Amino acid sequence: MNISVDLQREENKVVGFIEGEIDAFTAPMLREKLAEITLGDSKEIVLDLSEVSYMDSTGLGVFVGFFKNVKSENAKLKLTGLSSRLKRLFDITGLGEIMDIESSTGEVK
Amino acid sequence: MPQEVERQYKAILRNYLEQQNELNLYEGQTFSKQLIQKNISPEEMIGIHRAALEEVVSDIPEKIEHSFDLLIEVMVRYGLALHEHQNLIQKQENFRIEMDLAANVQRTLLKTTVPQVQGLDIGMLSVPAKEMNGDYVHFLSDSQSVGIGVADVIGKGIPAALCMSMIKNGMDSVDGAHVDPAIVLDVINRIVERSVTDSMFVSMIYGSYDATTHTFTYASAGHEPALHYSLQEGTFHELFIKGLLLGVLPQTTYQSQTVRLEIGDFVVLMTDGVTECRSQDGFIEMEKVMKIIEDVKTESAQEMVEYVYKELILLQDFELRDDFTLVIVKRAV
Known part of the structure; x- marks a missing residue:
């Protein structure tokens, strides 16, 4: 099991592609990789989760922590490409209401 | 020498x-x-x-x-x-x-007993995947009502353990088992939010059963929804209710809903160790879990939770990935 974060800088925003499974084992790695992101002039971070096959509550913790950090720097965080399972996780936890999330396109909920 | x-x-x-x-x-x-x-x-x-x-x-x-x-x-x-x-x-x-001693003290402090209330049958099982359990169950009770809190602390070690004490204190500080679950969660959220670090939070469901009106009132803080099984209909209903995880925002308010239980009906409270089971062929679907529960619907609540655990651990090749907690509250008469 592994996790990879591929970062791309676009105009005014940072886009990260996350691939793998996010569980108690890989969550610390993900947290470290996200902590390395420097905002610079960008005011928005978009994380694409369409290649995340599994995420448990530990993974959710990483995103909550990251969300708080980004917010404290007056920047925005957006999560995209959520599978129906991931979307459910964000809905149940109420995080979907305070965070900007987007399901993968064409998916019927 | x-x-x-x-x-x-x-x-x-x-x-x-x-x-x-x-x-x-x-x-x-x-x-x-x-x-x-x-x-x-x-x-x-x-x-x-x-x-x-x-x-x-x-x-x-x-x-x-x-x-x-x-x-x-x-x-x-x-x-x-x-x-x-x-x-x-x-x-x-x-x-x-010292840590071992502290863990023992903690276990003793957090110990809860399943209350005996006339006309109500309660079963409870909480099994940790590793040494420390991140799931926590606490009961309140008086002569005609039972308060049931099921929480999943995300985070590790001593902070997580202390967090459970906060939950217990929050529950104990409200005025009895009949208090509106939404208020209980408001109280606990304020306690937890002040004290936890950024990547730590708690999901919790709290329900209060009134044995005189046979109603179950519940509120959720980002927790896995409870299930209501209607014996007459022979179906499960997901008791979904909005509510943010504890410890994320201080100004969160919770809401509660009420469902009435007929004789033989039961409510299932659980953590994601039950709903997010994975076998070799992928996720064990919730329908499968419901089917397992339904198979033993006539047994006692304690026998039910134990049976479900046995079946699910079997499907997962005896490997428990996440803490497993299951509470069943059944109206007996």
Whole structure:
């Protein structure tokens, strides 16, 4: 099991592609990789989760922590490409209401 | 003791000086283990070497003799470092013992008993995947109502354990088991939010069952929804209700809903250790879990939770990935 974060800088925003499974084992790695992101002039971070096959509550913790950090720097965080399972996780936890999330396109909920 | 060490070393040295082979060299390696065990410092060892050498070799040049004095001086700091290291190991061991003690105190403090309320049958099972359980169940009760809190603390170690105490205190501080679950969660959220770090949070469901009206009122803080099984319809209903995880935002308010239980109906409260089970062929669907529960719907609540655990652990090849907690509250009469 592994996790990879591929970062791309676009105009005014940072886009990260996350691939793998996010569980108690890989969550610390993900947290470290996200902590390395420097905002610079960008005011928005978009994380694409369409290649995340599994995420448990530990993974959710990483995103909550990251969300708080980004917010404290007056920047925005957006999560995209959520599978129906991931979307459910964000809905149940109420995080979907305070965070900007987007399901993968064409998916019927 | 040192004399014994000196005697042994002399023999090893004599052997090696006579014949420089692997076996005699290896003797030295084995000997060093003994030195560490007996707390002999590097500079002491040089002293031992020097004394042994003087006996084994008769004509040591004076300059070589003097060089040992220098070497001993050079090694003194190594000796101190070694001593410090040993102290740290001892301290670490003491910490571990204290941690174990603290964990035991914690377990005793957090222990909850399933309440006995007339007309109500409650079953509860909470199994940790690792040593420390991140799931927590606490009951409140009075003569006609039961309050049930099921929480999943995301985070590790001592902070997570302390968090459970906060939940318990929050529940105990409200005025009894009949208090509106939404208020209970408001209270706990305020306690938890002030105290947790950024990547730690808690999901929790709290329900209050009133045995006089046979109603179950519930509120959720980002927790896995409870299920209501209607015996007459033979179906499960997901009791979804909005609510943010505890410890994320201070100004969160919760809401509650009520469902009525008929005789034989039951409510299932659980953590994601039940809903997020994975077998080799992928996720175990919630429909499958419901089917397992339904199969034993006529058993006692305790037998039900134990059966579900057994079935699910079987499907997962006996590997519990996440803490498993299941509470079933059944209206008996």
